[in-house]
Amino acid sequence: MAEQEKGRRKYRAVCGVLFSPYLSLVSRLVLGGVFLYAGASKVFDPGGLAASIRSYGLGLPEWFVTLSAYALPPFEVLLGLYLLVGLFTRASAWTTNGLMILFIVALAQGALRGLEIDCGCFGSASGDEASSLWVDLARDLGLLALGLQLAFAPPGKFSLDARLRRNRT
Amino acid sequence: MARSTQTKPGKGSRGDAEGPSGGNRTIVFLLVGITALAVLGIVAFAVLSAAGGEDAGNFTPNDEGLLPVGSEAPSFTAETVEGGEVSVGDGSAGATMLVFFATWCPHCNNEAPIISDLEGRYEDLRVVMIGIDDEDDPEKVQEFVERYDIAGPAVYQPSLGSTYQVSGYPTTYVLDGNDTVVAAHSGEAPSSVYEGWIEEALGSG
Numbered sequence: 001m002a003e004q005e006k007g008r009r010k011y012r013a014v015c016g017v018l019f020s021p022y023l024s025l026v027s028r029l030v031l032g033g034v035f036l037y038a039g040a041s042k043v044f045d046p047g048g049l050a051a052s053i054r055s056y057g058l059g060l061p062e063w064f065v066t067l068s069a070y071a072l073p074p075f076e077v078l079l080g081l082y083l084l085v086g087l088f089t090r091a092s093a094w095t096t097n098g099l100m101i102l103f104i105v106a107l108a109q110g111a112l113r114g115l116e117i118d119c120g121c122f123g124s125a126s127g128d129e130a131s132s133l134w135v136d137l138a139r140d141l142g143l144l145a146l147g148l149q150l151a152f153a154p155p156g157k158f159s160l161d162a163r164l165r166r167n168r169t
Numbered sequence: 170m171a172r173s174t175q176t177k178p179g180k181g182s183r184g185d186a187e188g189p190s191g192g193n194r195t196i197v198f199l200l201v202g203i204t205a206l207a208v209l210g211i212v213a214f215a216v217l218s219a220a221g222g223e224d225a226g227n228f229t230p231n232d233e234g235l236l237p238v239g240s241e242a243p244s245f246t247a248e249t250v251e252g253g254e255v256s257v258g259d260g261s262a263g264a265t266m267l268v269f270f271a272t273w274c275p276h277c278n279n280e281a282p283i284i285s286d287l288e289g290r291y292e293d294l295r296v297v298m299i300g301i302d303d304e305d306d307p308e309k310v311q312e313f314v315e316r317y318d319i320a321g322p323a324v325y326q327p328s329l330g331s332t333y334q335v336s337g338y339p340t341t342y343v344l345d346g347n348d349t350v351v352a353a354h355s356g357e358a359p360s361s362v363y364e365g366w367i368e369e370a371l372g373s374g
Contacts, residue, residue, distance in 0.1 A: 046218070050231060051231035051356030051357075054357055055357070062359060066219040066228070066229045067219035069229055070215040071211055075211055078204075164193045
């Protein structure tokens with residue numbers, strides 16, 4: 001009985017941390033900041049992003065490469081802004097998680113194939129040198145963890161969502 | 170009575186199970202509308218940019234920082250790795266393809282067979298392979314072009330990299346008969362894209 005109560009207390013403590021508004025705030029700021037920076041660094045150089053996508057050697061049709069090169073950066077900026085202010089936090093988090101899973105799959109296959117390429121995550125700011133895809137993969141897994149926290153936890157009292165949901169009494 | 174009393178206790182603690190109320194609902198609808206419009210705008214912009222398949226006209230070249238299309242290519246004369254001489258800028262070729270590369274670069278190795286194939290298919294095309302990397306030397310450049318059966322002149326002259334504002338491998342310029350830049354691209358590109366650029370260069374030469 002005492003063991004069960006101890007376990008329950010532990011579970012509640014973990015939930016308390018995971019669902020803490022402070023952790024949600026940190027997750028939002030980090031994930032939103034990264035997305036905003038990543039999108040803004042690529043938005044005026046679709047050619048550079050298209051070249052980065054091609055370098056993964058996935059055999060994607062050119063129309064898709066161009067479509068992604070033009071659509072992805074502004075979309076990342078939009079998601080970044082929404083996460084930073086905490087607007088539609090869960091929908092934004094799920095969308096970033098979907099994107100992150102695509103990035104992780106692309107990076108994992110590139111890393112496993114031993115490709116020596118720059119991930120293209122932050123545009124040409126990262127230079128012409130090949131980046132370590134394993135490091136990029138680890139970073140994206142960390143960001144996915146933050147995204148999942150935001151997707152399951154409430155947006156938190158510091159979000160615009162919380163302001164909008166505040167009840168009138 | 171406050172609306173929050175109508176929510177289930179478990180959900181209420183999650184903080185976002187309750188919907189917006191009163192005037193907030195109007196704001197939320199407005200924000201949803203703006204978001205939908207923004208997403209639609211991004212999609213429309215991207216679809217319009219990508220429309221039309223994968224010919225050269227619809228390809229998105231990676232040309233940031235390179236010599237602009239329509240500019241005159243800097244002229245140069247260089248010694249080839251076989252001991253001859255090649256000149257660019259004297260209007261002697263129907264079209265010229267300048268490929269700046271490094272022998273160790275995987276993308277350059279991927280692209281070399283395409284370059285070799287294009288060279289064989291366009292009689293009036295002159296391919297000039299230009300090694301500019303510090304880790305290379307004339308012997309490595311010669312070995313590279315022989316391995317991929319590229320017959321055009323090959324040179325090793327690192328200073329040409331800065332002349333042509335090259336920042337990545339491979340970087341390709343396609344010049345017409347007047348040595349005007351028809352296309353500039355850093356990275357790999359499909360063969361069909363190169364064909365489009367070469368035909369444009371030959372047509373306007």
